[in-house]
Amino acid sequence: xxxxxxxxxxxxxxxxxxxxxxxxxxxxxxxxxxxxxxxxxxxxxxxxxxxxxxxxxxxxxxxxxxxxxxxxxxxxxxxxxxxxxxxxxxxxxxxxxxxxxxxxxxxxxxxxxxxxxxxxxxxxxxxxxxxxxxxxxxxxxxxxxxxxxxxxxxxxxxxxxxxxxxxxxxxxxxxxxxxxxxxxxxxxxxxxxxxxxxxxxxxxxxxxxxxxxxxxxxxxxxxxxxxxxxxxxxxxxxxxxxxxxxxxxxxxxxxxxxxxxxxxxxxxxxxxxxx
Amino acid sequence: xxxxxxxxxxxxxxxxxxxxxxxxxxxxxxxxxxxxxxxxxxxxxxxxxxxxxxxxxxxxxxxxxxxxxxxxxxxxxxxxxxxxxxxxxxxxxxxxxxxxxxxxxxxxxxxxxxxxxxxxxxxxxxxxxxxxxxxxxxxxxxxxxxxxxxxxxxxxxxxxxxxxxxxxxxxxxxxxxxxxxxxxxxxxxxxxxxxxxxxxxxxxxxxxxxxxxxxxxxxxxxxxxxxxxxxxxxxxxxxxxxxxxxxxxxxxxxxxxxxxxxxxxxxxxxxxxxxxxxxxxxxxxxxxxxxxxxxxxxxxxxxxxxxxxxxxxxxxx
Numbered sequence: 001x002x003x004x005x006x007x008x009x010x011x012x013x014x015x016x017x018x019x020x021x022x023x024x025x026x027x028x029x030x031x032x033x034x035x036x037x038x039x040x041x042x043x044x045x046x047x048x049x050x051x052x053x054x055x056x057x058x059x060x061x062x063x064x065x066x067x068x069x070x071x072x073x074x075x076x077x078x079x080x081x082x083x084x085x086x087x088x089x090x091x092x093x094x095x096x097x098x099x100x101x102x103x104x105x106x107x108x109x110x111x112x113x114x115x116x117x118x119x120x121x122x123x124x125x126x127x128x129x130x131x132x133x134x135x136x137x138x139x140x141x142x143x144x145x146x147x148x149x150x151x152x153x154x155x156x157x158x159x160x161x162x163x164x165x166x167x168x169x170x171x172x173x174x175x176x177x178x179x180x181x182x183x184x185x186x187x188x189x190x191x192x193x194x195x196x197x198x199x200x201x202x203x204x205x206x207x208x209x210x211x212x213x214x215x216x217x218x219x220x221x222x223x224x225x226x227x228x229x230x231x232x233x234x235x236x237x238x239x240x241x242x243x244x245x246x247x248x249x250x251x252x253x254x255x256x257x258x259x260x261x262x263x264x265x266x267x268x269x270x271x272x273x274x275x
Numbered sequence: 276x277x278x279x280x281x282x283x284x285x286x287x288x289x290x291x292x293x294x295x296x297x298x299x300x301x302x303x304x305x306x307x308x309x310x311x312x313x314x315x316x317x318x319x320x321x322x323x324x325x326x327x328x329x330x331x332x333x334x335x336x337x338x339x340x341x342x343x344x345x346x347x348x349x350x351x352x353x354x355x356x357x358x359x360x361x362x363x364x365x366x367x368x369x370x371x372x373x374x375x376x377x378x379x380x381x382x383x384x385x386x387x388x389x390x391x392x393x394x395x396x397x398x399x400x401x402x403x404x405x406x407x408x409x410x411x412x413x414x415x416x417x418x419x420x421x422x423x424x425x426x427x428x429x430x431x432x433x434x435x436x437x438x439x440x441x442x443x444x445x446x447x448x449x450x451x452x453x454x455x456x457x458x459x460x461x462x463x464x465x466x467x468x469x470x471x472x473x474x475x476x477x478x479x480x481x482x483x484x485x486x487x488x489x490x491x492x493x494x495x496x497x498x499x500x501x502x503x504x505x506x507x508x509x510x511x512x513x514x515x516x517x518x519x520x521x522x523x524x525x526x527x528x529x530x531x532x533x534x535x536x537x538x539x540x541x542x543x544x545x546x547x548x549x550x551x552x553x554x555x556x557x558x559x560x561x562x563x564x565x566x567x568x569x570x571x572x573x574x575x576x577x578x579x580x581x582x583x584x585x586x587x588x589x590x591x592x
Contacts, residue, residue: 006377010363013374017365092361096422099327100378101351274286274330 003102007110008117011084015118020080028126031072035065036133043138055230058140062130063225066148069126070221073156074183077119081160082176084111085167085270094275105267112164112263119156123149144227151224154255155217159183161259162215165266168273185211186218212247216255219247276430276461277303277326281335284321295321297485298335303478305429308452308462310476312469314574318485319465320358323434326463327355340430351379354428358435358465360419364408368399368418371407372425379426393421398447413444420451431455434465449475473566481573488573493566500564501539505532506557507549514552521545536561 015021039061046057085108088094097107127149134140142148162182166175193208195201212219226234226246234246282299285292296318303309313319324330326337328345342349362371369390376386394400397417407415416439423431433452437445452475455462466472472479473493480490489496503522508530510518518524518534521541526533536542542561549556564572 003378003380006374009377010374013370014363014365092357092359093363095329095357096355096360096362096375096419097378098329099345099350099353099355099357100375101347101349101380102378103347272331275324 003100004106004110004113007097007107008114011111011114012118015080015114021118024076024122028122031068032126032129032133035130036137039065039133040137055140056233058134058138059142059228059230059233062134062140062142063228065130065134066127066152066228067221067225069123069130070152070155070224072126073119073123073152074159074217076122077115077156077159078163078176078179078183080118081111081115081163082167082179083172084115085164086170086172086175087167089167089273089275090171098275104271108164108168108263108267108270112160112266115160115164116157119160120153123153123156127152142228143230148224148228151220151227151252154252154259155220155224158217158220158255158259158262161262161266165262165269168266168270182215183217186215189215190218190222212251213254216251216258219251220255223247223252276305276307277301277309277337277339277463279322279326279335279337282322282325282332282337283334284318284325284330285333294485296325299482299485299487301480301487301490303461303463305461306456306459307478308456308464308476310472310479311463311465311482312472312479312570313467313482315467317482319467319482320434322482323432323463323465327353327432351426352429354423354426354431356416356419356423356431356433356436358438360416362407362415362418364406366407367404368407368410369394369403371418372421375422376425381425389425393424396424396451397421412439413441416440416444417447420448428460430461430463432463432465435467436464437466437468437471445471469565469567469570479566481570483574488576489569496566496569500569501536501542501561502564502568503532503534503536503542503545504558504560504562505534505545505549506530507532507554507559508557509554510549511552511554514548514554517548517552518545521548530557 042061043058085094088097094107098104127145131142131145134142159179163175163179166178170178189208189211191208192204193212196204196206196208223246279299279301282296282301283294284296285294287293299318299322301309301322311319311322321330325332326339326344327350328343332344337344339346340349340352366374372390372393373386376389381389391400391403394403397420399414399417399421402410402414407418410418416436420433420436423433436452437448440448449471452462452464456475456477462475464472464476476493478490478492479496481488481496502525510530510532515524518532521544522534522536524532525535534545536545539561546556546559549559
């Protein structure tokens, strides 16, 4: 096995041994069980109301669930990765790894791959489970679920790359603060952009777009939500998950490039760093 | 095995940085056990880290096994035990060694035989499955040592390998170093413990405030030099002059003289000078300077001496 694979294996081993995998699995099951229960009763009652079994209603509850998954992806990604490099530098365990016959970039990439794989599994399992629960109870399937899930993964990967880059330079705590603050910034910018579009205020829209370029994570979620909504809600244009201006495909390409560039920086910083 | 020239490290970059290592020139030959001595904070660890590519060199050059520091081709033949060795607490002992052996690209079959062998060697065979988090200081130091020997290295770099160990653990580590020497492995031993250097090293360098203060074999540095305690009456200026031709008078207190003599060959000339000159000699007690005394002396030398010309290199290999 090559050294990147070994570093990835070490990352899996760490997640497993530090009970990260087990804890996330248990909490996710609890979460899914509650969602099932909630959705079951919502669906049951909705049959007797005026809205009935309209897809918009089912979609609203599904997106609520997926929005929580999306939030969990962000939080778990940060928690799992914030310490990945910074922690090993401060504890000194990195010294025995770096002095093995491998180039430093392989450590960065190996860790990224390990965390990325776990993150993608989480996104797929949770999203598929949620879509499956909604389908099982109401036979409702949202539009473009595959693209939606892929976008949520990409969002996680963007966050992961920021956190890995931060870890090569900052302490664990500072790194966590930076990533969460950037996430909060992106979150607000999404709202600014939407309100701007709704009010036809170009300045607000532009501010939102600029912030999205600095931190593209939230726009990926908004595009995912946009794609998974029925056309009627898209036209409504405003709501908790509605997006008046869905980020374009260009934004998706930009985000992928953004993550890649961050990783190039992470490797450069880590290579130059005294350990 | 290791060659450095005017190796220098300044931390903190532009302007007022801290100079950790200030022009270290070393030459460690194959099969040598080389002791790198110095007080805490003298720049020992930084020098080692530069040799391993952990810390980037500010100026000067370093070659390890003929390659640039940290070059994978060199690191494949080097073993390293960091100071205050730290490990991932969640891994088992054998598992930890297995993962690091994979980083050396060791094939499965080799790992399966090498790891139990090493655990046996460092006395942890019965702890293979124990989590490193449950290890005592001594045990983790030993697993660190096993980790440094995984690849049967040609060069082993040990940074304070006995720090935090009890006398028994210390003795075990010294025993492993002696075994390595017997097997022809080159050992670079970083230490501030003079006794362990004295008992294992062929050659030493003493580093003081980032600069090499002395380098040479143990005999060159400490063993050959003698301190002679003399009690004699009736020392005339003529006798004194003859003594000074052979030795340095470190202290003179009435009938009590303390002489520093370069080597034992000069002792008969000194007794002759005293007796032939008519002095009444009551006692003449030569004794070897221990490494510790030499070390203390070097550390006490004035700063003016430090800024003098760098000490000559060890024998070229």
